[in-house]
Amino acid sequence: MNVRRLIPAAALAGAVTLGATALTACSGASAAGKSADGKLDVTASFYPMQFLAEKIGKDHVKVSTLTKPGVEPHDLEITPKQTAQLGEADVVLYLKSLQPAVDKAVEQSGVKNVVDAATLTTLEAHGASGHDGHAAEGEGEGEGEGEGEGHDHSHGEAGEDPHVWLDPSKYAEIAKGVGAALEKADPGHAADYKKNTTDLVAELGALDTEFKDGLKNTASRTFITTHSAFGYLAERYGLDQEGISGVDPESEPSPARMKDLQAVAAKDNVSTVFFETLASDKTAKTLAKDTGLKTDVLDPLEGITDGSQGADYFEVMRSNLKNLQKALGAK
Structure with a gap:
């Protein structure tokens, strides 16, 4: 897993992020640009985003992923062809700072309807130890990493940990935001997206309970x-x-x-x-x-x-x- 410098947040200047304050950016115009089979064309950056799109969108969406099975997401390289395909998507789902290559491709593609999962929940900084937050000895040595980096892939300027999907409760928060974004992008099927989101959030709640009890x-x-x-x-x-x-x-x-x-x-x-x-x-x-x-x-x-x-x-x-x-x- 290669460690790379992350691009600054300002680099996404061309994209419209659909977070808690910007979900209205998707409009009926996006729905009008659906694929030939009438389905909403959704591009996901990697599996956790793909899973949400498939569970919430079901038969109304056609989902593709930038990270193929077996590819380590952090090491993903984006081809010019994939960048061009991003620009043709109705909705792009990604988690900013997890995959620097995706961040750059989103910027270059000019895609308008982007859902950044990092804006749909609260990211936190975690060290190699889950409670005391200290970085393990020897981490980041020889990597040229700055302060606040050198552990947990050191995402973002504050070293936020992006692995939010491994907490079912945080993943449920992201699911709600993705569901709302799909409703805005394809209002004709909004009721279905809302129901599917509710069902998925309930499943994640049950999983959370299983972990707590177990x-x-x-x-x-x-x-x-x-x-x-x-x-x-x-x-x-x-x-x-x-x-x-x-x-x-x-x-x-x-x-x-x-x-x-x-x-x-x-x-x-x-x-x-x-x-x-x-x-x-x-x-x-x-x-x-x-x-x-x-x-x-x-x-x-x-x-x-x-x-x-x-x-x-x-x-x-x-x-x-x-x-x-x-x-x-x-x-």
Whole structure:
């Protein structure tokens, strides 16, 4: 996972962001420009945005994604052809600062109806540890990162963590905003979008309850992961996230950080080191071998592949819950 400098927020000067204060930017003119089959043409930047569009839009939308299955979203490169296609979309759904290449492509495309998921909820800064917020030792070394960067991909000027979809309650907030945007873009099917949004928010509420109940009583509250993407999840359910490398799950952590994590594992009764499906498990296995711990998957849900522990967002999140319960000794 390559770490790149993020473009400033002002770079989206040509785009109209449909946040809480700008949802009215989509108008009937967009609906008039629907694809030949009469469906709203929606382009999503990566899987969590694609999933929302498909669940809320259903038969009324044609959804395409910029990040193909198996591609690490943070490393995505956009072709000129894809930039041109963006400009032809009725609605673009993305999460600003997660994928710098997408930010740049949106700016260059001139697309008018853009939904930035970051404006539909509140982003927070998370470090490699879910509660104390400190960056892991050795993070950002040699990367040329500035202050406030060097962990959790260091998104935005304040280092906001973009992985909001891993908290079902925050994902529900985004779903509401996406639903409202689709209603504005295609008013003829507004009632259906509203119903589908309500149904999805209810499903996410039920998932939130499953996590709360499933992680209420555990032998440990600390989990170790190669990808520090679970800050929102940890905060939501009272857990502590310890990232091995933080920025890049495939990078080599410093010896000091490995020693620190060995101490954390012993102190906090940690049984498992988690890795993700879209990155190497090398560092997880190295730490597990040195500490006598097991390894398992904790999926940041940035994409669905044949290797994913589930076919969609809900199935993979429930697999994550099961793996966390097992690792933390849920009672």
